[in-house]
Amino acid sequence: MKNQSIDHLLEIMRKLRGPEGCPWDREQTIESLKSSLIEETYEVVDAMESGNREDLCEELGDLLLQVVFQAQICAEEGSFTFDDVAQGIADKLVRRHPHVFADTEADTSDDVIRNWEKIKKTEKGGGTPRSLVDGIPRHLPALAKAHLVQKRVARIGFEWDEIGGVIAKLEEELAEVKKAMADQDVAAIREELGDLLFSTVNLNRYLGHESEELLNENIGKFMRRFQAVETRLQAEKRDPESCSIDELEAVWMAVKADENQSRTGSELTSISGIRHHDARK
Numbered sequence: 001m002k003n004q005s006i007d008h009l010l011e012i013m014r015k016l017r018g019p020e021g022c023p024w025d026r027e028q029t030i031e032s033l034k035s036s037l038i039e040e041t042y043e044v045v046d047a048m049e050s051g052n053r054e055d056l057c058e059e060l061g062d063l064l065l066q067v068v069f070q071a072q073i074c075a076e077e078g079s080f081t082f083d084d085v086a087q088g089i090a091d092k093l094v095r096r097h098p099h100v101f102a103d104t105e106a107d108t109s110d111d112v113i114r115n116w117e118k119i120k121k122t123e124k125g126g127g128t129p130r131s132l133v134d135g136i137p138r139h140l141p142a143l144a145k146a147h148l149v150q151k152r153v154a155r156i157g158f159e160w161d162e163i164g165g166v167i168a169k170l171e172e173e174l175a176e177v178k179k180a181m182a183d184q185d186v187a188a189i190r191e192e193l194g195d196l197l198f199s200t201v202n203l204n205r206y207l208g209h210e211s212e213e214l215l216n217e218n219i220g221k222f223m224r225r226f227q228a229v230e231t232r233l234q235a236e237k238r239d240p241e242s243c244s245i246d247e248l249e250a251v252w253m254a255v256k257a258d259e260n261q262s263r264t265g266s267e268l269t270s271i272s273g274i275r276h277h278d279a280r281k
Contacts, residue, residue: 009064010082013025013065013068013072014072028069037063037070040059043063044059044062047060068082096115096116096120097112098119117152117155132155136149136152143197143201143211144210146197146198146201146211147204147210147211151205160206166203173198174196176192176195176196177196179192225255225256228259229251232254
């Protein structure tokens with residue numbers, strides 16, 4: 001028996017796309033919905049990070065709309081329906097979890113991942129195993145794509161034994177960038193900078209961090225500090241554009257110092273609170 005809420009949503013979409021429906025909805029195509037899908041996905045991520053479950057519920061609904069919208073367009077084409085989408089993912093989940101739905105054993109998460117990858121490699125190639133790095137989204141942001149490629153190959157042991165090797169590789173790539181710059185070889189500089197970025201992502205991954213998240217956090221920090229610089233200069237009736245680089249750097253360092261002092265004060269307060277709490281025991 002189908003879920004009534006899903007049936008209701010599907011019926012609404014059919015009506016919106018129907019002859020008496022919404023002109024805008026009827027005009028949309030798979031191609032025109034691409035940007036909306038990407039935007040809604042990032043809004044879901046923002047809601048996840050905010051910790052606000054009401055926002056997350058709403059944004060997941062917006063994302064579900066994109067699935068329903070595209071499925072309706074494809075149903076009109078005769079390609080597939082929403083039921084096909086739902087049945088396809090249900091079948092895939094059962095197929096890729098033989099340790100739950102069949103008699104395969106998997107005692108740890110690593111066992112699950114190894115089984116998952118073996119199954120994936122044979123799913124779309126008949127008897128020909130798929131490459132371990134097949135199926136990585138072409139439009140995935142570059143840092144996230146690099147992380148995913150490295151993560152996949154690491155699963156079969158294509159990985160440094162210890163972090164010293166990761167750091168040595170990073171230093172090697174930086175040395176090659178410097179050499180290419182000294183040689184004034186534009187093509188080599190471009191290639192070596194790419195290698196340096198890839199190795200940096202690998203170090204982040206090895207340490208358990210997502211490069212996309214780290215860079216976004218750093219961008220946020222830079223923007224926050226630069227806005228503080230602008231605020232200070234405006235308070236002093238100074239125009240940022242008319243300041244020298246030394247003047248801007250001086251204000252920047254002052255902002256950093258205040259930020260660090262504020263952080264240290266918060267840490268001391270926290271430590272003090274812990275001590276007081278312990279003293280009451």
